[in-house]
Amino acid sequence: MNQQDTAVSEPVATQTISYTNPVLPGDYADPSVVRVGDDYWATATSSEWAPLFPILHSKNLVDWETVGHVFPDKLPDWAEAHFWAPEIAHENGRYYIYYTAKKKGGNLCVGVASSASATGPYVDHGPLVCQEVGSIDGYEIRDKNGDLYLVWKEDGNSRGLPTPIWGQRMNEERTALTGEMFEMFRNDPGTWEGGLVEGPAIVRRGDYFYNFYAGDKCCGRECTYGVGVARATSIKGPWEKYDQNPIMKQNEEWKCPGHGTVVSDPSGRDYFLYHAYNTDSFVYAGRQGLLDEIKWGEDGWPYFENNSPAITAQIPAPGGATASGAEDLDISEEFNDGNLSDTWQWPVEQKPAYTFNEGLLVLEASPDNIGTVLGKRTIDEDYTATTAIRKSALHGGIMAGLTAIGDTDNAVGIALSDEQIVLWAMKGGSLSTIARAAAPAGEEMVQLRLTTEEGDQMQFAWSADGTTWHPLNEGEAVDAFYLPPWDRGVRVGLTAKGPENATAVFDWFRVDN
Template structure:
């Protein structure tokens, strides 16, 4: 089980499934039907999962997008519902950005989320929040550890005597130093570390681990503690991430790394698998981790992937598929429509974590107050495929005041955006790159009550834009020749692209939108 649970040892058939091991092949054939990977489509890095009763709860990195740390619920590990966030409204008082690696755990009647964030005026630190039920509300208890080089990836674990420890990584790679994995006792209220910290193991730069090990998740099995961990480069087009495992009889060691590491590597379907937690379902063992889909990769982001493993005769985990994540089944198109008919925004909407927009819903309309900084007030939706179409309707574009622009956008971060906007009496295609805004094309905008806006994306980074003055009867491309715009600059190193709406200008201005749709094109 995830987090500080210590499940009873389970018996699994060992070895690879195949002609040389018919027993393992039979076991694989009877694995419960869960669903196609990714089980968490979209940008869900560093996923964590825990079982509470008959329900599974998961969360993941939100980085510099708010609201912070999604909370997802499932009865079968395959179909998930986004039900809220750990910090839906206010950020923890001590932190400002880089909300990474939440680890959700359950002990007794309490749910705990250990997480990483950037400390205001400091460096990365590990904090903890708790709730009386998995869906919250959560109370933050502040940072537990924040070393000068940064501390990340907190994980709770009880030792063989039942004493509670916090496991974490010292972020030495940020200054070209090694990355020790530490363990230190934590009090039962989860408010402070006590005693002395002990190093469990660190990266070996001469191996596949390269300049780091991180993302440790532990379980106990047949008298051993097992640490699943990630190594090498996590993110972007040049990622080299993979997953290894180490074990020890005692939590404090000595720790032995598996001679056949890495146990989970890239294949033709999934790239750079790593950073997850172990979970059991109907007697089978899985690692819920992230990986890039080979097609679309960094533009979609690191998605939640479930990979099954068994235990070998000599007591090491072995993943199905020859050390690779399970390949996806037939691709399933995702589709989202928001009629803005509720009382508040649906939980799928995201915004730059330090620049929460002022948005209200009234009579089936989204009213978005403009911002004058960066690319403006932004609301985005995670993308789930490299090819998709998004549309929205902007109401009364001629009523936008001078100096205001509003429309449909592909968001990388607040300073990297592609947008089709109305401004004055024109429709314009604008690019904001590293904070510098350029007009790529524009056309006269007739005096209409509404204008429909559309973006279509191919391979994650080729964007074509069009607009319609007549409710979608005819579409006019911008630029007029329909040429695609290169959006390769959009995603930051650790995030995928979002698509949504924006409004830039004085805070006295408000843009009004109707109906937003986002549909994968497979």
């Protein structure tokens, strides 16, 4: 389970390694982590991007690899949108994912899925709680008697109301709540908590349960998030909020930290995996996954070094393991393996159809919005994305190429269409053309390039040989300030807009950060 009694951990011999935040670069909001033996398993918010809820694996809390998804092929039958805040738990050989989603025709609910393996397949058990104003951020915990509870937030802030954190008994199958719900605590207006408290993560240490929670505005350019903690000797309270809250605030490198979970390593140290915005890449890269050690004061309360996210830190590496820090930040997809890597994403409402043909990606078009989408998380404010597209394979009015994507109504891209190279933008669902150029005659393949600075200043160019590049917007950057929605970062990837059954053929896709 997520519950961990840190008082009984036994230190083991370790060596220390260094790492630099983020440990999950890119849009990995609301991360959750659990340790099972020598393995760490994590997941994070998907929002409106499928496949839903990545499953990530690590041996040292620093180096992470995406190894699957909770819902890799389709959405849960009962849900339609807003796939937020998954919480991973483990007990008696079974993994549980509590997640938030919008019920079809209804409001936000907390649902649960389970599997005998961290990587799935997961069986969905449907929603556990759906309050009138919405229920989000589910978390499981056992009390001192061993009874199982679900803890969650009532989403009152969506209607200008308070945001109680509730608890209620749950059956052992995790399929239904039982007994009476009870309030743990709620936001205190006029304090740092502002309009909400959310993202509860509870651990037991000695006689106390500690509830790590987030307060105030989570997301977007006006975010004010921080981390607080409350404690009680019983799950039902009374809960005492720490008078030194918030225990984590922003610094010069990271802003709006919050919504994470606690995990203990084999040496007995406690860590917090949570999200924050980088002050440079900010909303464009989204809320990235950070790791910090939790320290415990003589007064029994937890704290973080410098009361803010670490820029660099050290962590024990049991068994002589090493950490390379963040994964290779550059992307190279050559399409030679006959499958897509697990880090590709697409809009939840439109699963793409594609095939592979001798090292080429054949992507079926769609007439909707910006067309069929295959995207990757961006991780920096400055990057260059390139792709190679087969000109001779485009027919019948299809427009296909390289795109920076906020969502399906907001994007900007460079594409091949009807023997022309087109620089286009969609804003609020309205499509416009910024520039056009004739495609090179007699060329089988054309390369397209997007260069981004400061997250939203974008230059587009094309090349017939990968050496000589022809700018399409003549040196004046396209302003993509409008791209990221309030709860997501920008994706960059491939799109194909056109009649159904029409296809675009891509040779490769690369991103240099």
